[in-house]
Amino acid sequence: MDMTAHPLPGPGPAEQERLDKLDERFGGVAAERAGPQPPPEEAGDKRTHHQPLPEEAGEERAGRHEGQPVIVAVDGGGSKTDAVAVTLAGDVVRTARGPGSSPQAEGLDASVQLVDRLVREVAGGAPVARVGLYLSGLDLPREIADYRAAVSGRAWARGGLDVDNDLFALLRAGTDERDAVAVVCGTGMNAVGVRADGETVRFLAVGAISGDWGGGYGLGLEALWHAARDVDGRGPHTLLTAAVETEFGLPVAELSEQLHVGDRSHADLARLAPVVFAAAEAGDDVARALVDRQADEAVTFVRACVTRLDLAAAPVPVVLGGSIFQAGHAAMDARIAAGVAEVSPAARLVTLTRPPVEGAVLLTLERARVAENGDRSLSHSP
Numbered sequence: 001m002d003m004t005a006h007p008l009p010g011p012g013p014a015e016q017e018r019l020d021k022l023d024e025r026f027g028g029v030a031a032e033r034a035g036p037q038p039p040p041e042e043a044g045d046k047r048t049h050h051q052p053l054p055e056e057a058g059e060e061r062a063g064r065h066e067g068q069p070v071i072v073a074v075d076g077g078g079s080k081t082d083a084v085a086v087t088l089a090g091d092v093v094r095t096a097r098g099p100g101s102s103p104q105a106e107g108l109d110a111s112v113q114l115v116d117r118l119v120r121e122v123a124g125g126a127p128v129a130r131v132g133l134y135l136s137g138l139d140l141p142r143e144i145a146d147y148r149a150a151v152s153g154r155a156w157a158r159g160g161l162d163v164d165n166d167l168f169a170l171l172r173a174g175t176d177e178r179d180a181v182a183v184v185c186g187t188g189m190n191a192v193g194v195r196a197d198g199e200t201v202r203f204l205a206v207g208a209i210s211g212d213w214g215g216g217y218g219l220g221l222e223a224l225w226h227a228a229r230d231v232d233g234r235g236p237h238t239l240l241t242a243a244v245e246t247e248f249g250l251p252v253a254e255l256s257e258q259l260h261v262g263d264r265s266h267a268d269l270a271r272l273a274p275v276v277f278a279a280a281e282a283g284d285d286v287a288r289a290l291v292d293r294q295a296d297e298a299v300t301f302v303r304a305c306v307t308r309l310d311l312a313a314a315p316v317p318v319v320l321g322g323s324i325f326q327a328g329h330a331a332m333d334a335r336i337a338a339g340v341a342e343v344s345p346a347a348r349l350v351t352l353t354r355p356p357v358e359g360a361v362l363l364t365l366e367r368a369r370v371a372e373n374g375d376r377s378l379s380h381s382p
Contacts, residue, residue: 068093069129071368072119072156073360075169076101076111076135078187078267082357083118088129088368094122103147104137104206105267111135112150119156130160130371132364134169134356139190139205160371162364165202166356167192173359174319174352181305181347183298186322187270188215193305201308203301214297216324219276219290220269226286227252238286239279247275277329288331294324295332299339306344314346321352 070085070093081101085093096118103111119131133151138144148163167190171182178196183189189212193201204210212218227244229235231252241252248255248268258264279287298320306312318340320326340347 067126069127070123071130071132071361071364072123072128073132073169073357073364074101074115074118074134075166075355075357075360076115076133077166078102078105078136081114081118081135082355083115083122084357084361085122085124085126086361086365088365088372090365093126094124096121101135102137103135103143104139108146108150111137112147115151116154119154123156128156128159130162130364130368131156132162132169132360132367134162134164134166134360134363136166136188136190138163138165139202160368162367165190165192166360169360169363170321170352170356171319171359172363173354173356174321174350175317176362177317179309179311179314179316180319181302181311181316182319182321183301183325184322185215185294185298185320185324187217187267188212189218189297189301189322191301191305193309193311195309195311199309201305203304214294215322216270216273217267219294219324220272221266222290223272223276223287224252224255224269228256236286239282239284240275240287243275243279244272247271273324274327277327277332280331291329291332292335295335296339298325298336299343302340302347303343306347312344314344316344316347317350318344318347319350319352321356326352 068087070087072083072085074081074083076082078100081098083096083098085095087093098114098118100106101111101114106114115133115135119128133147135147138147144163144165148161151157151163152161167182167184170184171180171192171194174180174182178194181191181193183191188205188207190203190205191201192203203212205212223240223244226235226238227241230238230241244252244255248271250258255264259266259269276287276290280291302318303312306314306316320336337349340349
C-alpha cells in the first residue's frame, strides 16, 4: 500500500479550524476513554443513533459558495452512505445520505450508480477538485482497482480520485497519528493498522472463509443458532429464544425456514444484536458468552495489528467504531479494555464519536492540498 493510503501529518492551525467547522456541522468529537464509561441506556435498545447529516439551509449554504471548487468525500457502509461537498477552506456546502453502497453487498454496478448520484447531488454545479470514496467491501487490491475503473470515466473524477476501504475514513476521524489501529464492529467486523513508515496491516474480511466472525450479523446468526437448539432440545435454555421470536414475530423454526428458502434475507439477522446484549445484561449465560466472544475478537484484531507492525510496545491509539462498539455496552467495553491492556499495554482506546465521513473529508482535503502544491502523483494514488 502506497504511503498516500495513510493519514498525513497531524493538523496545524488551519487544519484544526477545518476540523472545528466540520464538528460544528456534524456534531461530536473523538473522546479518548479515560476511566469508567457512562451508564448504558435501557437494555431494550442498544442501537447507536448518530446525529443526522445536516440538511437545513443546504441551498443557502451552497449559494454562499457558488462557483468555488469543492472536494467531495463519501463514506459508504452496509446500511448507509454519506456524501459531503466541502470547499478547500473546509466549509460544508452540501450533504446527502443514501442507503448502503458496499459493492460486496449491493454489487459493483448498483454501488457505482448510488455513489455517482450522491456525488453529483452534493457537488451541484461546482468545479470538483477531488473526490474521495471510502467504502466497505473494498478489501482486495483488485476490488479497489475495479471500483476505480468503474468510476474513473465520470466527469467528477477527473480532478483527482481516491478509492479505498471505509476503515481509513474511520481511522482518520478518530486520530491523526501515523502509528494507529482502527477496529470497526457494525454489521460485520474489520480492522486496519498503519505505521508512520507506510507499512499497513489489512485483513481479507470476506466472511467465515477468511476467518472472520462477529458484528451484528455474526451475533444474530449465533443467537438464532442457540435459539434453534433450545427449541429442539439439543442445547440449553436461553432467553435468546423468546427474544428472537419477539423481534421477528414468529417461531424460531419458521424463521429458520424463511431464511432457508429465501423468503427472508440473512442480513435481517443483524437486527438481533441488541437482543443479544439485552439478554446478556439480564444474566443469560449463552448471551454473556457471545458478548465475551465479541469483545475477545476485537482484542484479537488489535493484537494482530500491533504485532505485525511491531508496535506492541508503542502508545498507539486504537480507534473503535461502528454501531456495536459505539452503543455503550459496559461489560463488553471493560473486557476490550482489559484485553487490549494485555496485548498492547501502552495503547489507548478511542471511542469514535464523529461520523466517519468526517475522516473521509479530512483525507480528501489533505490530498487535494498536496496535489495543489505540485504533487500530482496523488491524483492517481491507489
